[in-house]
Amino acid sequence: MTRPHDLRRPLTLRDVSEASGVSEMTVSRVLRNRGDVSDATRERVLKAAKTLGYVPNKIAGALASQRVNLVAVIIPSLSNLVFPKVLSNISDELEDTGLQPVVGVTNYSPEKEEQVLYEMLSWRPSGVIIAGLEHTDAARAMLLNTDIPVVEIMDVDGEGIDSVVGISHRRAGLHMAEAIIAAGYRQIGFIGTKMPEDHRARKRLEGFKEGLAKAGIALADAEFYSGGSALAKGREMTEALLKRNPNLDFIYYSNDMVGAGGLLYCRDHGLDVPNQIGLAGFNGLDLLDGFSQRLATMDACRGKIGRKAAQIVAERSQGGQATGEVIEMEPVLQLGDTIRKP
Amino acid sequence: MTRPHDLRRPLTLRDVSEASGVSEMTVSRVLRNRGDVSDATRERVLKAAKTLGYVPNKIAGALASQRVNLVAVIIPSLSNLVFPKVLSNISDELEDTGLQPVVGVTNYSPEKEEQVLYEMLSWRPSGVIIAGLEHTDAARAMLLNTDIPVVEIMDVDGEGIDSVVGISHRRAGLHMAEAIIAAGYRQIGFIGTKMPEDHRARKRLEGFKEGLAKAGIALADAEFYSGGSALAKGREMTEALLKRNPNLDFIYYSNDMVGAGGLLYCRDHGLDVPNQIGLAGFNGLDLLDGFSQRLATMDACRGKIGRKAAQIVAERSQGGQATGEVIEMEPVLQLGDTIRKP
DNA sequence: GCGCGCCATGTTAGCGGTAACAGGGGCGGA
DNA sequence: TCCGCCCCTGTTACCGCTAACATGGCGCGC
Numbered sequence: 082m083t084r085p086h087d088l089r090r091p092l093t094l095r096d097v098s099e100a101s102g103v104s105e106m107t108v109s110r111v112l113r114n115r116g117d118v119s120d121a122t123r124e125r126v127l128k129a130a131k132t133l134g135y136v137p138n139k140i141a142g143a144l145a146s147q148r149v150n151l152v153a154v155i156i157p158s159l160s161n162l163v164f165p166k167v168l169s170n171i172s173d174e175l176e177d178t179g180l181q182p183v184v185g186v187t188n189y190s191p192e193k194e195e196q197v198l199y200e201m202l203s204w205r206p207s208g209v210i211i212a213g214l215e216h217t218d219a220a221r222a223m224l225l226n227t228d229i230p231v232v233e234i235m236d237v238d239g240e241g242i243d244s245v246v247g248i249s250h251r252r253a254g255l256h257m258a259e260a261i262i263a264a265g266y267r268q269i270g271f272i273g274t275k276m277p278e279d280h281r282a283r284k285r286l287e288g289f290k291e292g293l294a295k296a297g298i299a300l301a302d303a304e305f306y307s308g309g310s311a312l313a314k315g316r317e318m319t320e321a322l323l324k325r326n327p328n329l330d331f332i333y334y335s336n337d338m339v340g341a342g343g344l345l346y347c348r349d350h351g352l353d354v355p356n357q358i359g360l361a362g363f364n365g366l367d368l369l370d371g372f373s374q375r376l377a378t379m380d381a382c383r384g385k386i387g388r389k390a391a392q393i394v395a396e397r398s399q400g401g402q403a404t405g406e407v408i409e410m411e412p413v414l415q416l417g418d419t420i421r422k423p
Numbered sequence: 424m425t426r427p428h429d430l431r432r433p434l435t436l437r438d439v440s441e442a443s444g445v446s447e448m449t450v451s452r453v454l455r456n457r458g459d460v461s462d463a464t465r466e467r468v469l470k471a472a473k474t475l476g477y478v479p480n481k482i483a484g485a486l487a488s489q490r491v492n493l494v495a496v497i498i499p500s501l502s503n504l505v506f507p508k509v510l511s512n513i514s515d516e517l518e519d520t521g522l523q524p525v526v527g528v529t530n531y532s533p534e535k536e537e538q539v540l541y542e543m544l545s546w547r548p549s550g551v552i553i554a555g556l557e558h559t560d561a562a563r564a565m566l567l568n569t570d571i572p573v574v575e576i577m578d579v580d581g582e583g584i585d586s587v588v589g590i591s592h593r594r595a596g597l598h599m600a601e602a603i604i605a606a607g608y609r610q611i612g613f614i615g616t617k618m619p620e621d622h623r624a625r626k627r628l629e630g631f632k633e634g635l636a637k638a639g640i641a642l643a644d645a646e647f648y649s650g651g652s653a654l655a656k657g658r659e660m661t662e663a664l665l666k667r668n669p670n671l672d673f674i675y676y677s678n679d680m681v682g683a684g685g686l687l688y689c690r691d692h693g694l695d696v697p698n699q700i701g702l703a704g705f706n707g708l709d710l711l712d713g714f715s716q717r718l719a720t721m722d723a724c725r726g727k728i729g730r731k732a733a734q735i736v737a738e739r740s741q742g743g744q745a746t747g748e749v750i751e752m753e754p755v756l757q758l759g760d761t762i763r764k765p
Numbered sequence: 766g767c768g769c770g771c772c773a774t775g776t777t778a779g780c781g782g783t784a785a786c787a788g789g790g791g792c793g794g795a
Numbered sequence: 796t797c798c799g800c801c802c803c804t805g806t807t808a809c810c811g812c813t814a815a816c817a818t819g820g821c822g823c824g825c
Contacts, residue, residue: 137545141781144811166502227478484812782810
């Protein structure tokens with residue numbers, strides 16, 4: 082293909098309109114499939130646009146029409162595996178709505194979140210999907226101050242700004258504790274990340290402790306790590322915990338990846354899982370499906386959460402008026418092979 | 424915080440200018456830190472903006488200034504682990520340049536890629552970073568037709584449009600073949616994905632076969648899978664391959680994740696890795712660091728590629744004129760514990 | 766005391782589209 | 796034959812911000 086337009090000036094509607102002999106308005110109508118245009122004109126315009134290699138300028142279009150087909154999606158991390166899953170579901174759900182997700186990553190930093198949010202709002206998106214309920218005051222203010230739909234996802238333990246779609250991590254931890262106790266384990270340890278800003282992991286641990294307390298049990302020991310490969314950390318921390326506390330009969334991990342590391346450690350050291358020691362993680366990562374033993378876990382409903390959040394934004398941006406819904410999903414406990422059956 | 428502005432009309436520069444008693448231009452200058460403004464005025468404006476909860480409209484700003492601080496990053500997938508890594512490096516590198524990455528995902532579909540590219544170009548970004556060298560004709564045309572920097576990443580085996588940063592997957596496969604043969608393996612199988620659009624995996628396999636051929640060896644057997652959890656697929660396919668062809672002494676996997684599945688299978692079935700059978704993958708995923716045996720692999724330089732691509736875009740958008748560079752990284756073979764040492 | 770220059774601020778004219786309304790021509794019904 | 800309506804196309808006035816230039820006031824040197 083040649084490059085027909087080589088003047089310094091970038092292509093505009095006017096170029097297409099001159100090339101096809103109609104007004105800019107008509108070209109605009111053709112390119113957006115809006116309003117009545119005769120077939121002959123339409124074809125002529127399309128041909129001219131294609132020949133020139135014209136790409137519409139959405140910046141100008143958005144300014145004029147006060148409409149932006151973008152949805153801001155703000156998440157803590159992409160290397161976590163849980164967020165890409167949410168994201169792809171959002172993306173799929175938005176596919177036919179004319180809306181498009183734009184991702185911002187905060188690295189679990191509230192300040193970064195505020196900054197990313199500011200940046201995104203300045204593009205006037207049609208909606209915001211943001212992970213978690215904890216934000217800086219300024220971020221909350223921005224979200225309250227805007228009149229586009231806001232959906233906070235993943236977590237329902239707390240007060241939302243507008244709509245909320247997620248699970249109760251507190252209760253997820255609590256239920257896991259109950260299941261573990263029901264299976265007869267009593268010396269229970271915990272391994273998780275040190276990140277103070279991972280509120281969902283924190284809530285799970287709190288709920289977990291609460292569940293133990295209800296049965297009159299306290300957490301026997303805990304290890305917190307930060308950085309590094311989760312799998313390797315799971316292995317290391319498990320070793321450290323078991324060396325320090327050889328009579329542990331269960332370890333609860335803050336996510337499946339560390340849990341898998343722990344599982345590998347136990348197998349390598351001939352520990353009988355789940356009889357000698359039980360293990361459980363969190364998330365239901367299908368990534369781990371190939372392991373010899375399936376780790377006990379709890380599905381975080383990541384896919385469903387993404388879809389629902391996208392639906393809410395899509396409906397609202399089409400004029401739907403429902404506002405401030407809170408939708409709680411029910412995570413399902415999967416015992417797998419690492420909790421002994423009663 | 425209250426919500427002081429509750430008229431139906433959204434906030435504009437004018438609101439801030441009226442609230443602070445200066446012209447819109449001065450407000451604009453303050454908010455962008457550009458031009459001389461007295462400290463007193465600056466403070467007054469900032470206070471007014473903050474009180475109102477004003478968020479600038481980048482759409483209007485971009486239109487007026489013909490400047491957009493966005494870099495389009497177009498990749499095939501987020502669930503692959505390799506792209507999030509590239510992405511976070513791009514993000515880090517762009518951090519202090521005022522540029523911001525915007526991600527588009529193509530799901531390995533050329534048509535989707537074309538569509539995503541069109542959408543992104545219509546926002547007039549300052550640069551494009553796009554995975555791979557294979558695009559539809561229309562996509563190539565769009566990229567040729569634009570005068571913003573374009574960097575194609577991951578792969579250097581082919582002709583680039585503008586700049587190219589990557590590795591030669593063909594040579595990566597070839598070198599792996601050489602290393603495997605040098606270690607004395609002779610009955611060599613392959614397991615990979617069925618995706619015809621994953622050109623890089625294809626090129627690795629081609630190079631691999633070429634390497635084998637140089638030593639007078641042909642691929643003994645191969646399996647191709649699609650969909651599902653890579654780990655589980657690795658396990659299944661390995662079983663299938665070994666059942667069909669029990670005298671295989673090596674399996675080369677198209678990526679680390681399937682390779683890890685294969686490794687798990689071998690360990691579970693008491694196969695002596697690397698003596699009885701050797702294994703190798705591709706990518707250097709640190710995700711797998713916690714395995715008992717480290718899988719032989721080849722680092723794809725994902726981090727470095729991301730950084731370099733971002734650098735090129737950043738420099739070019741600052742006026743740098745270098746154009747059409749091709750930067751080839753050298754992937755490093757890591758023997759790990761699954762290829763026997765000579 | 767006057768003019769020069771400079772700092773701080775204001776004015777004007779778009780950026781490239783689109784909403785809303787304005788025509789013009791052909792065709793059917795009266 | 797003439798009117799009215801509908802289909803198609805054009806005109807006008809912004810959308811919210813910024814580049815570029817204009818301006819006003821004040822300090823300073825001679």
